[in-house]
Amino acid sequence: MTPSFGHLMTEATRLTRAGDLRAATALIQSALGAAVPSATVATARTDQGDVIDVEAREVWPEALPESNRPAEPAEPAFGQQFLPGSYTGAAGTRAYKLYVPPGYQQGQSLPLVLMLHGCSQDPDDFARGTGMNEAARAQGFLVLYPAQTKHANSSGCWNWFKRNHQRRGSGEPALLAGMTRQVMQQYGVDARRVYVAGLSAGGAMAAILGSCYPELFAAVGVHSGLPAGAASDLPSALAAMRSGAGDTPAPALDSPPIIVFHGDRDATVHPSNGEQIAAAGMAASRRERGSQGRAYTRDVYRDSQGRPRAEHWVVHGAGHAWSGGRADGSYTDPQGPDASAEMLRFFFANPRA
Template identity: 60%
Template sequence: MNASFQRLMAEATRLTRAGDLQGATAAIQAALGGASAQPASNDSQGNAGPLPSFLDPLGGPDAKRQVWGRSCVIDIEAREVETETQALMQPVPRTGQFITGSHTDSAGTREYKLYVPPGYHGQALPLVVMLHGCTQNPDDFAAGTGMNDAALERDFFVLYPAQAQNANASRCWNWFKHNHQRRGGGEPALLAGMTRDVMKRYNIDPHRVYVAGLSAGGAMAAILGDTYPDLFAAVGVHSGLPSGSATDVKSAFTAMKGGAAAASTGPAPPTIVFHGDQDTTVHPVNGEQVVAASAGAARPELERARSDNGREYTRRIYRDAGGRVIAEHWAVHGAGHAWSGGSARGSYTDAKGPDATEEMLRFFFENALRTGR
């Protein structure tokens, strides 16, 4: 088999995986066309040149068998590429796919659910990582936030890591333990590794990867933004706590009841916070402290309004010196410890508040990862 054929078939496979089916077809056709026997050449007198070796009686039957065998190999390889092309062309159901997976690395093993939108055909798409709260699971969290429904409309992936009960009896992310608050170790490393694994399996836009969470998941989202600002372009924290606000169970309860000083390692990525001002599980002051890690000394612009469903809220917008929005804080008046604007299909939701899912997505897609940050 000649090098040109192998090169063209390899290119056809690459183009298929990239979603360029027209280019892949052209490459296959070029490969098969180049493999065909070339017509005998004519000399200047119009006489036929030497016969191809496989038709030359002096070549003998072995030559014919070699060509026949070569043709079979060509046909088999073409069929293999065609089969792979057909597999990659299989359409995602119109509702998308919600598949189960698992990730293992030196920090441990965690299951996950991944939503693949029906509009995915190999093109680069954003990824939103969603971290559930205590006692929740990916299916519950997806139902309550409606994030899959939003992904269906806008074409982005959603990754829902699942906390293992043997890692925390209430399936809380261990945001309050010092060994789960640093880069390169514990749950932050595991979740970052899981995210990168999904990015390798699918064509995820590396500049548009985001993380959000509720309660303990919100606290872990803040930690991920703090420890992996080179991976996550923006962060959403709902009813959570700032990175480094506790180092053990005792200090966790203290922070949850009255807030605690954050201990971030540097400027956080752009962050949007939602918090009910009647939250008796995680004190609302924690939301203000999360925003402070991103907003710094910026002075907020205030907006007071009422959601379509009835709850009033105060929105604070923080900009950097160049006018870019770097943080938003949504204080939902009268709301408790629940996902604002969420669905009753899931736990810990408040349908009356402004839609946290929609506002987080708006905020996320306004931010792309800045190289060198």
């Protein structure tokens, strides 16, 4: 009898904890049915194709070939544009694309939504799949899409599971916060209405950004992601993805409101992660059920003062995909309720005080 993917990954986790990385890599390769990209990089892939890169390295801008160097930062734009740019901070350099809605005027104070793609995606793919640029054109806000590099993570994942990328002032959180502030300054963004959302690894990083920079992000959206602090290495990351996060740090009292989407058939990131992100010690104050193509259950959570602080959407029958997304993007589920529209509703109802 051939071992299942789950059994192979469980054994790979045991071998990693025991320090036998060579044997663990061989098992992961067996589970994937394909070669691991590097002798120093092991990749775990689910049967739905999502990836988590277990080792990552930072490559400084001067070490990159000219063809891989990010574009120069965009100048403030007039009229609808999808502009390339880049940001360099102490943790390195990342390219980005910025959507500027039509009719933008210099000095106009618009909201900003930071969108963090999932593994193997890029800004263009994520914009197509979520339809966020179309929403920005209709409602009048900026959308910033950072691009993870293959040099920082060979699968294009944000490094949510590494300790140095989970703290304020360190690693990718510092880089993404700095990029956000750069765009805010260039475009005169309304500082009370800056938000962050992400899918999968991007969702996990969005949760980290919310916990590390509550003075910057007014609200957070997490789709098919994991709580901040859910993992600190490969074994704990695989365990959290497989069966849910264990004990995670309690959110700070000033943590921003959060909206969570998760499919209950997600075989890549266990759905219990979504509930853990939203609940965070609060009791659900209201539950509703409905159907927008797929049936869903929405729980609303309130803090001790009765303020609504979180929403948790469970999309029934959905897998690891952006609910209500467009078919021309990857990891989308057009049948589900529109996660982009609901996140924007939640964001704009929660400006930072």
